[in-house]
Amino acid sequence: MDRPSTPEHWNAIYGKYERHELGWYTPRLATSLEWIEKHSPHPLPSIIDIGGGSSTLLDDLIDKGYQDITLVDISETALEETKRRLGNRAGAVRTICSDIRSADLVLPPVQVWHDRAAFHFLRNSTEIAAYKALLLNTLEEKGVFILGVFSVNAPDRCSGLIVNKWDLAGLQMEFSGTLTLLESKIELHITPGGVEQEYLYTTWQKSKHA
Numbered sequence: 001m002d003r004p005s006t007p008e009h010w011n012a013i014y015g016k017y018e019r020h021e022l023g024w025y026t027p028r029l030a031t032s033l034e035w036i037e038k039h040s041p042h043p044l045p046s047i048i049d050i051g052g053g054s055s056t057l058l059d060d061l062i063d064k065g066y067q068d069i070t071l072v073d074i075s076e077t078a079l080e081e082t083k084r085r086l087g088n089r090a091g092a093v094r095t096i097c098s099d100i101r102s103a104d105l106v107l108p109p110v111q112v113w114h115d116r117a118a119f120h121f122l123r124n125s126t127e128i129a130a131y132k133a134l135l136l137n138t139l140e141e142k143g144v145f146i147l148g149v150f151s152v153n154a155p156d157r158c159s160g161l162i163v164n165k166w167d168l169a170g171l172q173m174e175f176s177g178t179l180t181l182l183e184s185k186i187e188l189h190i191t192p193g194g195v196e197q198e199y200l201y202t203t204w205q206k207s208k209h210a
């Protein structure tokens with residue numbers, strides 16, 4: 001059965017499992033953090049994390065002094081969990097509960113767009129085109145786009161949903177021309193249940209003509 005990606009689905013997932021039991025959980029998003037620091041166009045850039053949910057990337061960014069952070073997620077349950085975990089540091093993060101596919105979604109301009117969670121759930125060209133339009137409207141000139149997606153060698157599903165798997169050539173077809181590829185790597189993630197999930201990480205930079 002092909003289930004839809006809805007707020008109800010993700011609220012149920014976050015309500016059922018502890019954070020460390022979630023399939024995508026890792027104690028630290030080392031590659032994401034490393035590349036944000038490496039490719040940031042400014043010592044303290046504005047950052048948006050798409051679909052970050054209850055990820056500890058925010059904790060690490062705050063620890064390193066980043067002050068302009070926005071978290072967008074479809075699940076209100078995940079956002080509330082993150083606020084509780086951050087405690088008195090939650091004020092450092094702007095949270096937006098929204099489906100990234102929403103036509104009404106407007107995001108603040110940012111210099112870094114990070115996504116390890118949402119893009120591979122986009123299922124058709126219409127959703128992908130809308131995502132790209134929002135990305136390009138939100139990302140400032142010379143800003144960087146850090147993307148982690150399920151590779152072609154990854155499982156077909158995540159959290160009961162079918163995923164759209166990618167190779168580097170496919171991503172280049174989608175983004176080249178408006179974004180310049182800076183770096184790519186394959187990273188193997190082992191879920192808390194022992195399942196291997198291969199991610200393809202890429203970083204892109206927006207040109208002034210995009």
